[in-house]
Amino acid sequence: MNTVRIATRKSPLALIQADFVAARLRDLHEGLTVELLPMSTRGDRLLDAPLAKVGGKGLFLKELEHALLDGRADIAVHSVKDVPVDFPEGLHIPVIMTREDPRDALVSAAGADIDGLPKGARIGTSSLRRRCQVNALRPDLEVVELRGGVRTRLEKLDAGEYDALLLACAGLKRLGLEARIRESLDPDRFVPAIGQGALGIETRRDSGAVNALVAPLNDDPSAVCVRAERAMNAALGGGCQVPIAGHAVLEENNLRLVGLVASIDGSEVIRTADSAPSSDPEALGKAVAEVLIGRGARRILDAVYADA
Numbered sequence: 001m002n003t004v005r006i007a008t009r010k011s012p013l014a015l016i017q018a019d020f021v022a023a024r025l026r027d028l029h030e031g032l033t034v035e036l037l038p039m040s041t042r043g044d045r046l047l048d049a050p051l052a053k054v055g056g057k058g059l060f061l062k063e064l065e066h067a068l069l070d071g072r073a074d075i076a077v078h079s080v081k082d083v084p085v086d087f088p089e090g091l092h093i094p095v096i097m098t099r100e101d102p103r104d105a106l107v108s109a110a111g112a113d114i115d116g117l118p119k120g121a122r123i124g125t126s127s128l129r130r131r132c133q134v135n136a137l138r139p140d141l142e143v144v145e146l147r148g149g150v151r152t153r154l155e156k157l158d159a160g161e162y163d164a165l166l167l168a169c170a171g172l173k174r175l176g177l178e179a180r181i182r183e184s185l186d187p188d189r190f191v192p193a194i195g196q197g198a199l200g201i202e203t204r205r206d207s208g209a210v211n212a213l214v215a216p217l218n219d220d221p222s223a224v225c226v227r228a229e230r231a232m233n234a235a236l237g238g239g240c241q242v243p244i245a246g247h248a249v250l251e252e253n254n255l256r257l258v259g260l261v262a263s264i265d266g267s268e269v270i271r272t273a274d275s276a277p278s279s280d281p282e283a284l285g286k287a288v289a290e291v292l293i294g295r296g297a298r299r300i301l302d303a304v305y306a307d308a
Contacts, residue, residue, distance in 0.1 A: 001209045003033040007064040007073035010038045011149050013171050017199055018077045020174075021097070021217070028216055037073050039063050065091060068202065074210045076202040080195030080226055081168070085234045087202075095201035095214050096223035100170035102197035102247060104130065104190055106183040107172075108164040109157055113183040114190075117141060121163035124153065128264055128304070130166045132243040133190050135266025150175055170197040191245035191260040191271070194229045194238075198222055221250050224281045228257050231285025236261065236297060242304055246288070253278050259288040261297040264304060270295045 004025060008018035015038065022034040041063045065088050067073040083093065106114050117123070117138065124146030125131055131143045144162065146153055150171055157165050169184050201217065203210050225248035238244040245260040255278040262269040272291045276284040289297075 001074075001213065002031070003035065004075060004210070004213065005035045005037050005073045007037045007039060007067040007076040009064070010040055013150060013175055014077070016174050017079070021075075021077050021199070021201065024097075024217055025213070029213065032213075037067060039067065065202070068204055074203070074207065075214060078200050078202060079168075079171075080198040080200040080230075081193040083195065083200060083202075085230065085238070090205055091202055092205050093200040093202050094211055095203075095218040096226050097199040097201070097217055098219040099222040099225065100173060100197040100199075101184065102192045103169045103187050104185045104192055104196075105167050105169040105172055105181040106164055106185060107154065107157060107167060107180050108182045109160070110163070111182055112164070114138065114164075114185065117164055122161075123164045123166060124156070124162040125166040127166070127193070128243045129191075129193055129245050132262040132264050132266050132269070133245070133260075134166070135264070136262060136269045137190070137266075139266060150177070154180065168193075168196055187247045188258060188273075191258055192247050194233045194244065194246045195226050196247075198226050200226075224248075224255060224278050225250055228255055228281035228285040228288075231282040232257065232259050232289045232292075233285075235286045235289030236292065236301065238301065242301060244301070246285075248281070248284075250278055255281055255284055257284050257288050259292050261292050261300055263300050264307075268296070268300060270297050270300070 006018050008014050018036050025034050026032055064076040068076055068091060119140045120142060122142045122144050123134060124144050126147050134141055134143050153165055156162055172178055172181055201214050228248040229246040232246050233244055236244055243262045243264055248255055248257040254275055256275040258273040260271045270292050272288060274288050
């Protein structure tokens with residue numbers, strides 16, 4: 001094939017990520033034309049309600065997936081942390097690219113780290129996962145809902161509407177805003193989102209030419225870690241906008257996975273970690289999920305869904 005069309009959201013970060021994939025494809029395949037198909041998604045338009053109340057982060061993918069299914073686009077580029085466990089029939093993510101920094105970043109107006117924020121400080125986030133961990137770590141802080149793109153959030157911080165923000169290190173780095181990071185939070189202490197920092201390429205399963213074209217972009221070590229995290233999430237029955245966290249690290253042939261489920265108010269936190277050979281990441285993910293379930297994760301998640 002001579003032309004590849006990439007479905008992408010219109011946000012600055014999404015466009016940077018799509019451009020990055022386009023550049024890699026052009027480098028790999030001489031003479032290939034790559035076109036972007038920027039799209040506005042329902043998640044981008046619904047900015048006046050918490051994500052958990054309007055359908056979660058899957059709202060950022062639906063229009064892109066429709067473009068894949070109806071043939072307007074050949075691939076879609078996603079932040080894996082936004083990708084639900086289940087795919088529409090006929091679609092999959094065969095490529096996980098080399099992972100950027102998976103940690104959460106604290107950005108603060110006064111330059112304080114998370115332990116140094118004053119009592120009652122307002123910390124902005126749209127993530128239930130981040131909210132519950134802040135509530136557990138610093139119950140004296142006020143966690144405030146915050147939607148919008150990264151630069152919009154930073155503008156609100158700079159205008160004094162918030163004292164600090166929690167964002168993804170990966171997004172800030174891709175936008176050239178790494179200098180705004182006050183603290184990169186230890187992933188064992190503040191567990192990242194499933195797949196955070198990784199880019200995934202979604203395609204039609206039956207498009208052999210497209211799947212072959214993007215296959216060289218897959219990074220096996222990153223993919224193994226993401227597979228373990230997503231298997232844990234699937235076993236827990238979790239979506240993208242629930243208080244579930246998971247972080248896998250690959251060291252030689254050993255895979256270590258930390259999993260966390262917590263009540264939104266942070267009063268109950270269940271955390272566990274396990275290691276296994278990297279040959280079966282899904283088995284490790286399921287094993288960690290089973291331990292969490294045995295300690296009460298299902299009860300916590302059922303209560304979250306009941307309140308949604």
